[in-house]
Structures are given as structure tokens and as C-alpha cells.
Amino acid sequence: MTDTAAPAVKTGPRISGAFHRLLAFSGLIALILVFSLASPNFMQTQNILAILQATSVNGVLAIAATLVIITGGIDLSVGTLMTFCAVVAGVILTYWGLPMPLGIIGAIIAGTVSGLISGTVIAKLKVPPFIATLGMMLILKGLSLVISGTRPIYFNDTPGFSQISLGSAVGSVIPALPIPNGVLILFAVALLAAFILGKTALGRYTFALGSNEEAVRLSGVNVDRWKIAVYALAGSICGVAGLLIASRLNSAQPALGQGYELDAIAAVVIGGTSLSGGRGTVLGTLIGALIISVLANGLRILSVAQEWQTVVTGCIIILAVYADILRRRKL
Amino acid sequence: MTDTAAPAVKTGPRISGAFHRLLAFSGLIALILVFSLASPNFMQTQNILAILQATSVNGVLAIAATLVIITGGIDLSVGTLMTFCAVVAGVILTYWGLPMPLGIIGAIIAGTVSGLISGTVIAKLKVPPFIATLGMMLILKGLSLVISGTRPIYFNDTPGFSQISLGSAVGSVIPALPIPNGVLILFAVALLAAFILGKTALGRYTFALGSNEEAVRLSGVNVDRWKIAVYALAGSICGVAGLLIASRLNSAQPALGQGYELDAIAAVVIGGTSLSGGRGTVLGTLIGALIISVLANGLRILSVAQEWQTVVTGCIIILAVYADILRRRKL
Amino acid sequence: QDSYDIALISKGFQHQFWQAVKAGADKAAAEFGANVTFEGPETETQVDRQMDMLAAALSRQPDAIGFAALDSQAASPLLEQAKAANIPVIAFDSGVDSDIPLTTVTTDNVAAAAMAADKMAELIGDEGKVAVVAHDQTSRTGIDRVDGFVNRIKEAHPNIEVVSVQYGGGDQLQSTEITKSILLANPDLKGIFGANEGSAIGVVNGKTELGSDIVVIGFDSGAAQKGFIESGAMAGAITQNPVGIGYETVKAAIGALKGETLPKIIDSGFAYYDKSNMADPEIAAVLYD
């Protein structure tokens, strides 16, 4: 019996993964082409840097959301958590006057702890992620106002702080390539997240949880612990986003952040990650975030009236996902 | 055995449904008790009417969201669709000067058509509901600004319009009970939705779709058609919400609406409807919406600082759902 | 009752402008011995949320109410209710189409934005392209400031063209991105008017990120704008007197409770400030951090 040539299950889809990834870029490339043709101002170095810079915060948030979404969860608190972390950095650096590394560490710890709490509420108390993170979204929003004293905190006493996002380490070496650090940080976070997802046990469990949590539990895995770890990791990434936005605005704006979660989740889904969990890539999310920024930038460059910008963005989000669906169906 | 009174589709399984429903009220009652004890102003007729009035719009939106969520979908566009319908009524009544019934019909048709479009994109193009309705949210937001000319439309030429929400048909008969019409409309919509869910084929398929869409398809049911019908029904209910808010403000405010979807969905989930579909009740959603309004009102009456209101609301949303989970586990 | 209970329902809460109004109100409260609460919706579009706040405030049965209407019509039923309950109402920031408020403590936003237009024209040599980054497309202040600026340019400065008006919701990051797009799309742009604090800060951020040297005129104050003016990144800004608005509102409420007669309008005023006059005591007094 064993020696029957086994045609058993020939892979359904697959087809070279590289080809699929190439196609995923197509929506982005189409957009870029259209805008380049429509306006000579679009394909300028300055503007490309502006687009990348505009992607950095949403991109980092979207990467955090990607991790959570792959487990089959959702995180609505990414936006206000980002703000909370920024405010924590502000309190440490400006109110307490401590040195910059402490502010950076503080922001990331704040993100991690908040993620730990969300994760614990979800894993231990079995509160659905939507509700747990909706609650956290409100709690963090309130706390940001409370600890900042409802006013922006400026980083004027920490002169290097704005360099985190705006300086250009690359540009200081290769002046022709003034890529802002914020963009580098986005790519660094993306690489790190891709590495964790692809190469580590945590990443493996992230996919496994989204694929079949009960099967993972019955394999003797401490499901709760890993789930909490994913939310904590996502939280710490939101901490990075908090540093980016604070550095970019040279201030922690306690009122900002709500609404950012939708942009982040949209980037994730446009990037091909399934909201039902178990599948997704960081690269896809980056592309999704870029599509959103290119769209916003291009429409503004074309001076499209703002109300129409909104309409067009809505249409393109639907079309981008539909194109992805068609592509998958064909493969 | 045959003639057991059929308790339509039960939410929380087993154990006397009545008992379970009673318990579901407990969170609401606890809140009311706390606030009544804390402030003599809370349990005043005026204030109770204010709470009910404040619930009316979110309650109607939440009922629309309930229908969609029971199918296993989600509707992020309820808030901006409400606004769009309000603006349509404004255009018909004020810009075109047509009589009031046409404005009412127009708003509801606008909601239905928009729901039809969302439903079609979801059912036919297989775009995930999250994305389809996120796109619609943006499209409708933009269109509201476009057709209103980016300014509020006042209903000063349609004197009866504000009576839709603010007048009191009950009060004119029983002066001691000045229940605003908006609240009556909320209850009417709730009764209608409960009737549809419990007693009609559309309701049956709503639950069936959320339980196992593939099984419904294999049973020979035209899944797409019913799914579209649910979204269209939800859309027409958003049309009612649009009339309510327009009448309450005596104007169509084209920029309002975004963010309201989260409140609506929160009410649904607090009310015990599962985001994974297949189970839910309109009564639960009403209780959820009331919990949200009572909380907001009570905290204001107690003069809690606004930033702390947000924190407390976040905590209570999580706790309310957690209490529900504990209760179900025990049953 | 030895301490008056006054409820202020504002248009916003988290923005610095509103926090400055709150600070003024708190100052008056401390001075005159009153309890003041201060609330406002998340964004200036949420008219119905503001109604819920006003309704809850009425239920609380305060001694007086201060109200900054997002939409002056929407509130009339509730204002009637206040009148019926004999609760005096003071309007602040912008007027209410109603004779119920005993007085209105306000800034003329149209005139203030027109002044910004004139200053802009002066700074760019009365010709060239300019743009506006505003906070809101539908709110009263958003409309008034954009209209005030654009109309003044049209009327008085025919050689200046307003090439773009965009809205960033007062969100600094969004306003930054918008500014960068405008600058990149219009390399020959000469100036941008940022129509509220968040917008103005966003405009300066965008300008700095691109290394542009256009003229920026802002609105309101706050530590960031003051810093930008100090450093020259922003040419100047229009300031209202938010602390004064809050203070006068509470003071007027208490006056009403004590039976004083109030003028129909209490103009809280506005002024243009730049590096040269920032330190003047009367300017410094109306700026907030």
C-alpha cells in the first residue's frame, strides 16, 4: 500500500510565492504610475521621502496590528496606545527631566505593559479582543490626558529627541540619500517583526493560534502565555510608534491617536492579512501602508477637493482588496 | 414534544431564557443604582428622558449593526451612512423644497441603497465586510460633504421636521409622560427588528448565515440574496437614525458620524451578541446601548472630570462583557 | 448656598485652546468662589454629543450654564429648557441664534482671519500663491476663518491666489502631511495660513521637514507656536484671548446670578503677534502655553 505513487494531494494553489508577492505590489505600482503621469511633482525625491515619512507612523502601527490580527485577534488600541507611550516619554524627559534613553525605554515599557494587560484580559478573562482593546483604547486615551495634565508636552529640553524621527543617519553619510531616521526605524521594525514571525517560536505560535487555537492548546502549548506575549510585543511596537510621532511633532500630543487604528487595520487588510487569522505578512502590511500614504499624498498633490479625496480613498481601498481576491482566485 | 412553544433562536443557550435575560439587565441596573445613590439628580424624569433621548440614535444604529453582526459580518459605515441619509433628507426638504414625507422616504431609500451596495460588494465580490464597509464609510463621508456643499443644512422650511425626534405624541395624550417621539421610534425599530429576527425567513437566514454560511448554501438557499437583504435592511435602519439625528439637531451635519460605529458596535457586543455571528438579540443591544448612555450621563451628573470619564467608560465596557462571560459560564 | 455650581459646555476639550478657556474659567471660579465643570465633545463635528452633554448638565441643575454652541440651532430646545428652569445661560466663543443667552463672550473669527490675510499679504509682497490648512470644513470657526482669510485676499489683494484649502482636523500629524503635499505640489508657494493651533503647528512641521522657507501665519498660541515665532519658523499668529473668554464667561454667569445686568456682547478681542511684540505685557497676557 505504501508504495502507490502518491498523487494524493497535489498542491492546489501555491505557484511561485515570489510571483504572488510581485503581483501584490501591482496595486501600489499602478497608483504610483497614475500619479506620476498626472503630476510632475509626484515623482520627486522630496515627495517620495515625504510619502515614506508619512508612512512611518502608520506603518509601525500596522505592523503591531498585523501580529495581533494573525493570531485571529484585533487591536483597536494601537492609536491611543501610541499616544500614551509618547506622553510617557514626555513625562519622563520633560516633566522629570531624565536623560533621553530613559524616555525611550519608558515609552517602550509603557507599550509593553499595556499590551500585557490587553493580552491578559483576552487570554485569561476570555474577553473578546474587540472589546478588550476597545476598552483599552478608551482607558489609554483618558490616561494620556491625565498624566500629561491635558496639555502637550514639548521636548525642548531634550534637543536630540526630534532626531529620532527627523534626522538622517544615512543622509549624514551619503548626502544624496537623506532618508529620515523615521523611515529607517519603520524598516527596522518591519525586519524585526518579519524575523520574529518567520524564524522564532513566538512567530510560529502567532500563526498557529490564528490557525486553530484549540489544536495548539491540545498540543500542550501554553496558549495563554504566547497570546499575551504577542499582544505585549504589539504593544512595544506601538511604543516605537509613540516615539516616532512624538519625535516628529517634537511633542507628545495627548489628544491625538483615536482613529489611527482604522488606518492601521486597513493597511493590514489591504496587505492581504486575513482578519480571521492564521495568515499574513509584514511585507504585505508595508505595501498596504504605502498604498494608503501614496493615495493620500497623490490626491493632495493633484489638489483634489478634500471631500472627493475621501470618496476616492474609500473606493480604492475596496478595489485594492478586490483585486487581491481576484488574484488569489486565479492562482 | 411536538408542540413545545418554540423560543425562536435563543442566545445564551439552555437554562431558562427568561432568567438569563433578567441577569443581562443586572449590569444596567447596577449602574442605575450606583448613580441614583450618588446623585439625587440622576433619577429625575427630565434626566431619564435625556438618557433615553441620548440612546435613541446610538440605539437605532446599534440595532442596524446587530443584524449585520449576527450574520457574522460587521458594518463600519453605520455612522457615516446615518449622516448621509440625514443630508439626503436635507437636500430634498431644504434645497429642493419638497414636502416632508418625501424627505423621510428619501433618507430611508438612501440608506437602503447604500446597504444594498455594501451587501453586494460583500456577497458578490467577496470583499470582507470589514473592508467593504470601511470603504463605504469613507465614500459616504465624502459624499455627505459633496451633496451638502460642505455645510450644515437646516430644516427651517420644514417646521414639522424637528417633531420627528423631539415632539412627544405620548405627551400630547398623557402629559405626565412626555416621552419624546425619538425614543418611541427607537422602540418601534427595536420591535420591528426583533420581529424580523424571530419570526421571518429573513431573520432565520440572518442567524443561519452567521452560524455556518456554507451549510446554508449547501441547503439550496440563495445566500447572496439574503445577505444583501440583511445589509439593505441595516441600511434602511441607518436611514431612520439619520432622520432621528437630523430632526434632533434640526439640521443635517455633514461632518458628523465617523466614530459612531464604534459606539454602536460596543452596544451590540455589550448586549451579548457575538462578533463571530450566529447569536444575538435586539433586547441585548438595547440594554447595551442604555448601559453606554447611562454611563455617560451618570458620570457627567457626578461631575467626573472628562478624562476620567473616558477611563471609567473603558473599564466598564470590559467589565460588562466579562460579567456576561462569567454569567454564561456559570449557566 | 455659598458656592455657585456652573457647568461649561464647550466645543472641545482636548485642544489647548479649550484647555486655556478652562484655565480662565477655573481662575474665575477660584476668584469668585464657584464650582466649575468643563466638558466638550471629541471633535467639533459631534453636535449631538454636545447636546447630550448639555442635557446631562441641565439634569444636574447647576446654578448657571456656559455654552459654546457647535451648532447654534440644534441647542434651542435645551436652551428653552434652561430658561424654563431659570438657569441663566452665557454663550461663549461663538454666538447662539437665540435671545436666551444673557450675553455672548466671543471673538470675531472672520475679522481675525482677515487680519491674518492682510499680514500675509504684507509679508509676501502682496503677490503670489498662498494656501490654507484649516482644522474643520463644517464647524463655525473653521468656516469663518477660511472664509475670512480667502474673502479678504480676494477683495483686497487681487495679485494673491489661494491655490489650496485643505483640512487636517486640527491633527498635527495630518496637517504636517497635508502641508508637505501642498508644498511639493506648488513649489512656488509663498505662504500658508494655519487656521488653528494644531493646523499651524502642522504647517510649520511640514515646512521644516521639507526645508522650505515660506511664510507661515498661525492662529492661537501655545508653547509650540510661541517657540516657532521665537525661532522665526512662523512669522506671526493671530491670538484670541481664550483665558479671557473662560474668565469672562464665569464672571458673567456669576454676575447674572447676582442680578447684575450684562452687555449683549462681551468682545474678548483678538490680536496679531510676532517676535517684535510677543513680550508686550498686553499680548503676553492673552497668550497661553
Next chain:
Amino acid sequence: MAGEAIERGHAAASAVPLVDMVGIDKTFPGVRALSQARFELVPGEVHALMGENGAGKSTLMKVLSGVYTRDSGEVRLDGQPVEITSPRQAQDAGISIIHQELALMRDLTAAQNIFIGREPRRFGILDEGQLNRDAAAIFASMNLKLEPTVPVESLTIAKQQMVEIAKALSYRSRVLIMDEPTAALNDAEIAELFAIINRLKAEGVGVVYISHKMDEIKRISDRVTVMRDGEYVGTVPAAETPIETIISMMVGRTLSNETLAIPNTALAPVALEVKHLNRGREIRDVSFSVRKGEILGFAGLMGAGRTEVARAIFGADRRESGEIWVNGQRVGISTPRDAVEKGIGYLSEDRKLFGLATGLDVRNNIALASLQRFTGPGGVLNEAGMQVAARGYIRQLSIKTPSDTQEARLLSGGNQQKVVIAKWLLRDCDILIFDEPTRGIDVGAKSEIYKLLNNLAAQGKAIIVISSELPEILRLSHRIAVMCEGRLTGMLPGGSSQEEIMRLATLREPAMQVRHAG
């Protein structure tokens, strides 16, 4: 629908076939599921459709019932070519199907499930009373004790299967397709089902019967059509054809039917001992032990509580009292993790739901319980090591998969089962609990799994096999534990008789006895 015969125009011996499918092709992306497949059904016959896992049986029937559209070929009903492009059209044409994968709406009641899409209405309003009466009538005709108003999610798999059968019957079709209807049923229920089938047969209904259980084919069917790799192999009369012939048609060669050499385990040390396990009415004072190298079979009727016992031992469910001893040591097990650390592995009866992470590939499913072993510094996984291990088990267990990076959900049922076994072998479990290890698995794969279980026992593993198929229990077990209503009612030696097991399995189980009588 109890006894009332459905009046049909033609008798069972009608010359024109009810269904005639010829030259059917169906390709899925990357898979040729059907290639020139054929099938014929005459009124009043039970026609068995046989083939290994993945042979294309379900696909062919899904083409007939309008779930899939064929790529080419012809379908004739009563000699007339027809196009059936949706389940609805199939229903209208008098074809109904019980799908292999349960297709129930878990939140709806049994009655609501049965009549989905055909709800009785009065003035446009659903007539729930009528609905429940109709469902109750169908249950009565099946001798099935079931409340029409109970939500199906609270039913056991077996009861859910009965609801599916009731649903298919409710269409009163001329063609009834049953795709592995008995995979989750016990003998009493199977007997009941066969009685129903015989009744339908007498009414002239044509029944297509798919099953991997050879004995059933002999008992119920008139003709057998065999498929292999999507192709038609042949049609033979059931009564005259020896089972061996059918099997060799299925697998393309003859299978040896090695008998099991039962080693003497009496002296081996006890690996697992369970003392006084209790939980409510589901598990009542269950005590037993398994020795190293021993296969302990668990027999019982549906709801006897065997799965409950297994899950309680494994820590997947709570238990109220009871002790678990592993290798002579008392151990505390409150989560599956504790159990796995003590060397216990559990293969659940529902692979899809509890066994596989279907989105992950074969390699990761095999490694899922042992990831720590492949985790290096910084949490980085040793992918190469995982690959070597996975490929080792793919070879050792002859898992049919194009590669170790194939997604697990794309494997056939038997191979999925082997992947789960490999997971526990890699984890080095000494005590393995197999819950229905061969459910839905073809004869060839089944005999491989039997061989595998024997080998594992020979290596000294302690094995518990829960099965509803008595021949399987009898063939595999050194000792047989019989359960009834949560109680262990007997412990029998390997060679016991089926009758003795059935007697113990029905001790104090009135409901079942009624069913036997009826």
C-alpha cells in the same frame, strides 16, 4: 413521513436509470479530482460508491448535487440530460445529499436546521409550531429521540449526524446521496439507518451510499462502483463480489491482512493508572490502568463518556476528583501542557477542530508540540532540524504529501491523522490516547494505522484506543474496557465476543435498549 409510501410513477425495476453520469471531469486548481468518471443509479437500489481517500467520491456527488459544476461530461436524469448548477436545482430535481462534512448551522435548533430554506410560513410569518411538529414527525419515523427545539451545537456528533439524515429525508427525494453517514454512528444507530434505507428502497428511491466500512457495503448495497484517482474503475454486484476484490479494485492491488501478534504484556510495568475519576454524570468513578506495550481498547455507545474520560485525563477538561499515576508516580494534570510534560499525547476524535492547525504546513504541525526542542537562543527556530524530523516521520509513517511544507488542510483525512500521530511521536510521548483514529479513513490507510499502532505498542508505548467500531477494537486491543453512561462497566480480555461487549455497553442504558427493541 413515517409509513406513508411516496407514490412514484416507476417501479424499482425501471429500465431507464434514475441517474446516469458519464465522462465527468472536474479539476481544482492544481488537482484533477475527476477524470472521465461515471456513475449510474437505478430506482430502488442502494448503490455503494467506494474508493480510497481522495478518490473523488465526494466530488462526484457534489457535481450531481449542484455544489460543483463539472468541467465536462453529461448528467442525465431519467434519461434526460440536465444541468444542475446549484443545490437548489438539485433539490428541485429530487436529489438530496448528506454531506461528509457536517453542514449544520450550530446556533439553530434541530428543526430549524432540517427545514432551512423551506420553513413553513403563515401569512409570511414563520410557523415555528408547524416546523417543530414536522421535525418531530421525521424523528419519530427514524425512531430517534430528539427534541426538535434543541440547538444542534449542544448535540453530540452522532446526534448531529442524525439531524443531517433527518434533513435529507425531509426532502423526500428520488435520489438520496449519503456521504459517509455512519462515520460517527454506533451500531444501533447504523441499524436504524439501514432500516430507513431499506424502507426508502422499497419506495423506489435510489440511494448512493459512500462509506469506508466494508461490512456495511455488504449489508446494505446492491451494487458497488469503485473509483480510483478520480477515475471510474468498475461496477460490480455487491452480493457476489468478495470484499478482497473490491479492495483490490480500490487500491489497485491486494492488501495483506496480517493478524496481530499479541505480545504478553502481563509483566510489563504499568504506564498509566487512573483512579476514581469523576465528573458529574459524564464520568463516574472510572479506574483502570494501561501497561507499557499494551493496547487498551475503549468500547461503548455514543455518549458513553469515553471521549470525556480521555479529555479529563489529558487535562483538556476539568475533572472533579480522581488520581492519575504515570509510571508509578502520582501526577497533577490540570492542563494539556501538564499531560504532555508527563508524556501523554491525545489524538482527538475531531481532527479538523482539535487536532490540526490547518493553516500551518505539515512540518509545523508535526513540530507543534515540540517547538521548544527546536528553539535556539533568542527564540530562533531551528528550521533545518524541524525539516529533518518532519521528513523522518513522513517517511516512517508513509505520509502522502508532496512535501513537508504542504498545508496540512490539503491532505486527505488519513494523512492528516498520520500527521497528528507524528506530532506525538516527535514529542516522545509514552502514553498515547487515540480517539476514533480511523474515522473517515479508507481501508488501506486504516490497515496502515493498525500496523502503526502495533509497532508503537511493540516499542513499549502504552496505547489507549477509543473506537466505535467493534471489529477495530477487537482486532487491535490486548484488553477492552467497556463504558456505559460514564461508568466503566467491564474490562474484557482481547479475544472477547462482540455480544459480550454489547451487553456491557448497554448495561443500565434504557434509551438504547428501547432503540434495540424497536
